[in-house]
Amino acid sequence: MKAIVLSGVGRVEIREVPRPSIQAADDVLLRTAVAGLCGSDLHYYIADRVGGEAVPYPVIGGHEVSALVEAVGSAVTRMRPGDRVAVEPSISCGTCDQCRAGRPHTCRSIKFLGHPGDKDGGLAEFVVLPERNLLPIPDAMTMTEAMMAEPLSIALHALRLGGANPGPAIAVLGTGPIGLCVVLCLQAAGVRDIYVTDKSEARAQAALKAGAAWSGNPDRQDVVREILDRRPLGMDAVYEVSGDPAAVEQAIQLIKPGGRITLIGIPLEERIAYPTAVARRKEIAFYNVRRQNRCLERALLLIEGKHIDVSWLVSHAFAPDEAPHAFKVVAERRDGVLKAAVDFSL
Ligand SMILES: [Zn+2]
Ligand SMILES: [Zn+2]
Known part of the structure; x- marks a missing residue:
């Protein structure tokens, strides 16, 4: 089968590799329909170290996947060849302390689709996953929408941590695809006072379209001062989605005393520093987001019910x-790119 292989920093090759096969009785062989390019896939393209670990090239990434069922193992009961599915990319054990505590996303022996060293990803013609990782999608849903359920699920999980009942003023720092999903979720939750920042004009415009009330560019203006001019008491919640250490500091300046800062962005740096005195005096809570926890089904329901439009x-x-x-366009943020995807029907 054809696979999109990252063979080093800045190196993407189309290679012929063996097609994966059904091993366990509950395995399903999937024909990939659409695979999104995520910021984390980009990390392995931009840098050969992520989170303090060397990237073990060659890597087949891709965890934002919609697919067609090609064949099923002997114990599969819910899926049939030809079914259209959305994919939960995280394979957890179901028996460790984390899984038993309702935290399969921090499972002790987690395997993540397209994560180097775990499992080859969906940037290939075929992929094999257990039946429990597949969610059927309705006929009316496009394969692109089904793929977008995964990034949307990250935003839903982050909102659950950052406050299910968000206050009236919220900042979203960084409006790449996940930041835009956060804005869409806030908008759907009825939040109207959403302040966003991004260094890309296309992303700032997209955030306004998604429902932000104000957008600023930290390269060109003092975004903290301008937001606080409009909201002198500060933000009720801040979502940091850029991974830029400067944005973490901005979040600390923007948040109200007692507020929550939710860190979704993945920094390229292994360590970041922040002003401890301000954080302590305001008694800020920091929430770190690890992917998502069982939010994919809700993401699909919100898309299906047209509560959130992710297709654009x-x-x-x-x-x-x-x-x-495609990797080059995304890495260099060319052509006003928001989310890029590989469509295997093209
Ligand atoms: Zn992703
Ligand atoms: Zn587990």
């Missing part, structure tokens, strides 16, 4: 052979 976030669709170009 996919600004660029590429054929598999165009993948080297």
Whole structure:
């Protein structure tokens, strides 16, 4: 089968690799329909170290996947060949302390689709996953929408940590695809006073379209002062989605005393520093987000019910052979790209 292989920093190759096969009785062989390019896939393209660990190239990434069932194992009961599915990319054991505590996303022996060293990802024609990782999608849902349920689920999980009942003024720092999903979720939850920042004009415009009331560019203006001019008491919640250490500091300046800062962005740096005195005096709570915990089904329901429209976030669709170009476009944020995806039907 054809696979999109990261062979080193800045190197993307289309390779012929063996097709994965059904091993366990509950395995399902899937034919990939659409695979999104995520910021984490980009990390392995931009840097050969992530989170303090060396990237074990070659890597087949891709965990934002919609697919068609091609074949099923002998114990599979819910799926049939031809079924259209959304994919939960995280395979947890179900028996460790974390799984038993309702935290399968921090499972002690977690395997994540497209995570180097765990399992080859969906940036390939075929992938095998257990039946329990697949959610059927309705006929009316597009494969692109089904793929977007995964990034949307990250935003839903973050909102659950950052406050299910958010206050009237909220900042979202960084409006790439996940930041935009956070804005869409806040908007759907009835929050109207949403302040966003991003260094890309296309992303700032998209955030306003998604429902933000104000957007600013930290390269060109003092975003903290401008937001606090409008809201002198500060933000009730701040979502940091850029991974930029400067934004973490901005979040600390923006948040109200007693407020929550939810860290979703993945910094390239292994360590970041922040002003402890301000954080302590305000008694700020920091929530770190690890992917998501069982939010995929809700994401699909919100998309299906047209409560949240994610389809327009996919600004660029590429054929598999165009993948080297696709990575470049996303890494360099060319052509006003928001979310890029590889569409295996192209
Ligand atoms: Zn992702
Ligand atoms: Zn577990």
